[in-house]
Amino acid sequence: MPKGICLVSSVATAIATGAIGQEVTATYSLYGTPGLLEMPTAQSAPENALAATFSYTEGLGQVTLTFQVNQRLSASFRYANVELFNDPPESGTEREVERGFDLQYRFNNETTYVPAIAVGLRDFLTPGRFQSEYVVASKSFGDNLIVTTGIGWGAMGTRDGFANPLGGDFEVRPTPDLPGGQLGSDQWFRGDAAIFGGVEYQINDRWGVKAEYSTIDYTETAFGVVRETESPVNYGLTYRPRPGVQLGLSYLYGTQLGVSGSFELNPNARATGSGLDKSPPPVKVRPADSLAAQSWDRTALPDRALRRALGGLLEIENITLTGLELTNTTARVRYINSSFRSEAQAAGRTARMMTQVMPPSIDTFILEPERRGIPISAITISRRDIEQLENRAGGTAAMLDRSGFGDAGGSQGLDAVASDENAFSWGLGPYFRINPFSNDGSVDVDLGLSLRGVYRIRPNLVLSGAIEQSVVPPEDDPTGVERTPDIQNVRSDGSLYGNDGVPVLANLTLNQFSRPGTNLYGRVSVGYLERMFGGVSGELLWKPVESSFGLGIEVNQVAQRDTDMGFGFDEYDYDVTTGHVSAYYDLGNGYHTQLDVGRYLAGDWGATVSVDREFDNGWVIGAYVTQTDMSYEDFGSGSYNKGVQVTIPQDFFTGTTTRGSYGNTFRTRVGDGGARLQVDGRLYDVVREGHLPDLSDTWGRFWR
Known part of the structure; x- marks a missing residue:
């Protein structure tokens, strides 16, 4: 076994004695994926997490977006600014931006005796400088220590490599044609392989330490980055000043420092919780003795008065009434939602406002949202359902099940409502x-x-x-x-x-x-x-x-x-x-x-x-x-x-x-x-x- 892995194992044993009951969560590597420093782990970020990682070591700067698609699959997109190797060195240096995609799939959840195991492809769409394939296993010990080991091919197999254990056609890795841009599947899991490993220890909520044995040899001319690598063992320190932010400092190859910062957002964890929307008005329930009404007195309550009243109420919600058709039992409303991201929420607010002003005999609401001047659908809702389901458990699902959805009706019978808004609007803002x-x-x-x-x-x-x-x-x-x-x-x-x-x-x-x-x-x-x-x-x-x-x-x-x-x-x-x-x-x-x-x-x-x-x-x-x-x-x-x-x-x-x-x-x-x-x-x-x-x-x- 290489002496670097022995050193990592010794560190793991020493650290394990100091466990203090802190749950281990995934941290991000210099490559922007859940991992140690350069090597991956089998851990996953929280489902749906989107992380942007910025890292820099001498000759290599990287920006990576990583998305945890589901509990087991993650995908990454990377820009890497690479310092190119020139021979002779006196000819100076050049820089090139590499773009790469990564995928990692975790097969299983860790159990008491079985580690989590994952397979991954780094820089896999186009044969690039960092193209690697790997299988990795990670196992936690206590609540704050995790140990990782794996086998890598490609870039991860360039240090202390050995003959491919898959044998046969997998023993030789074709030489990549970097400018070609074709899918490099003919190289996957081919060529020499190497064993990597490492440990990570979370000291407390904010501080953590890492050590790894890296199997990437940057002295290979294919990388463009030429480094003096006195040691394959890398060390790192992580600091989390707040949830979703990770800062890192690394000591790499026995010769240089690296820095990184990862910033994570999750669609399922909004900072404002469920939102700061103003409360909707309550549904106005009709009196029981009015439910049998078949019509209303249009002399006392003409259509134009209803249009004016409903338009004013919808304006409070930043919804614009553009058309209204009334019969004795049905109200068809066409409107523009200028406020709510969800058309379902706009429909709910519109229906609530309709209960405030519509005569009791109107028992069917037809809602027609309008975009770019055209109606895009018709949502048919029973007024009785709105009155009965507003505060009932399971009322949301029941409302969806009882509503009807179809193509919007034509303009025949619909009384257009002139807009008070200025036909001209403008705005000034930045672009990037x-x-x-x-x-x-x-x-x-x-x-x-x-x-x-x-x-x-x-x-x-x-x-x-x-x-x-x-x-x-x-x-x-x-x-x-x-x-x-x-x-x-x-x-x-x-x-x-x-x-x-x-x-x-x-x-x-x-x-x-x-x-x-x-x-x-x-x-x-x-x-x-x-x-x-x-x-x-x-x-x-x-x-x-x-x-x-x-x-x-x-x-x-x-x-x-x-x-x-x-x-x-x-x-x-x-x-x-x-x-x-x-x-x-x-x-x-x-x-x-x-x-x-x-x-x-x-x-x-x-x-x-x-x-x-x-x-x-x-x-x-x-x-x-x-x-x-x-x-x-x-x-x-x-x-x-x-x-x-x-x-x-x-x-x-x-x-x-x-x-x-x-x-x-x-x-x-x-x-x-x-x-x-x-x-x-x-x-x-x-x-x-x-x-x-x-x-x-x-x-x-x-x-x-």
Whole structure:
């Protein structure tokens, strides 16, 4: 056994005698995953935890996002800034940004005699400098000590390695082709293997110590980082000043220090608890002697008075009444929810307000939420159910079960309510963009101010635009931006747009939304659709309210804008027809999938697969992969696009009702292959919040 592992074992024995009854929880490694320092453990973070880890050691800085998908599966996305090895050393150093994805799956929960066991893939999508595979076991002793050992391949098998125990075809690991960008499955679990291990001891709630035997040899030229490694044993100290924050200090390889910080958020652990929403008004229960009423006196209580009264009550909730149809027994209400993230909560507030003013004979409420000027569904509710179930145990589930869901009705019979809101609105705020380029991995940052305006010509016909002023502009011609002579630079010239130091027109579009038929939704957008392209975009979506499945088609005829982001299209003289057929499916439990097949901006044909996990409180964490028929040479570094998307609702932090959110997409590259037009108001995102699958997920907020 290597002497480093013997040392780690000795440390474990010594520390075990000092256990003081503190529960051991997972900490984050320098690689941003639950682990020791460089080596993984079989521990898992709390389910649904999202952690951002920043770490730095000489020659290697890393930023990692890790998401605990469920109790056993975790996924990570990493940017690693690597100092490249040059031979001879006198030629100086270069830096390159590596992007990597990790997966780890834990097979079992730890028991009294059996450790937790996990298998993992590090940097697995593209053969990279840190690509590794491993099987690891972790066992706790007492309440504050955990011991880990495992076997690693790839980068984790480069120190003190031995012949692959799997034998046969697994004995030889193919040489990775780093620029190729193809899935490196032919290397998984192949080549030499090595045994790693370590211990972690939690001194108290805040302080912990670690020791590990690392099997990563950074003197291998494939890593680019060349270090003097006097010892394979690493030591670390962790400090948790508050829940969700971990700071670390490491002593590595016997020669240098490392620092790290991990910051964890969990959609299931909001700082404001269940929220700071103002209490809803109680349901007004009709007197028993009025339940048999078949009509009401419209002379004493005319329709217009009811419209005015209901509109005023809904305004208190920041809900805008846009239409009302009344019969002797039914009230159909159309409204815009401008406040509540959940359409189920807006429906509940609307129904409560209706009980305050509607005549006793009205026993059926039909609620039609409206987005972008079009109704997106109809929710039919019995007034008796509202009165009986408000404070009953199990009332939420019973209310969902007894309600009806279907396509919204037409405008016939609906009395439109004129809005008192100004047709024009505007706002000024910051913007922040990160563009990872494709050749040497450089990352371009653009920070500035955005002035946005919206003019509502009609509820479903809107003129909108934005003027931006960059404060920290992108470089004019950043090193590493890949320009392909045979492929139009539809994205790789992105840093040239808006870098003149003057305000630019980011977009200016006229958008019309429509309901061409039952279960059908339409959109037409005309103008300067995004920073780099302008033209016409048309979309048609078929999406039944009660179905988990939707199907859409989008066709765009666009031309590339001039880099000064004015009104011209002359600089590139490039136009293209692009579009996709899209299939959407709600898998349930907050999982959404999307498949887009079609033609991209550079004329390449291919497909994009997206998977999102949306939590009941509005968090969205997802990933996507795009593959096209563009050749590897033209596509550039990485033969396919992949990325991670994170959206966090503002009310998660404020606790108060708002539809705002913070979001970003972390891509591996921004190149010309697999580039899709950026259009505001794609229909599936507009309508699905009012459909049954989404309403069911957040129906718990109906009574809030």
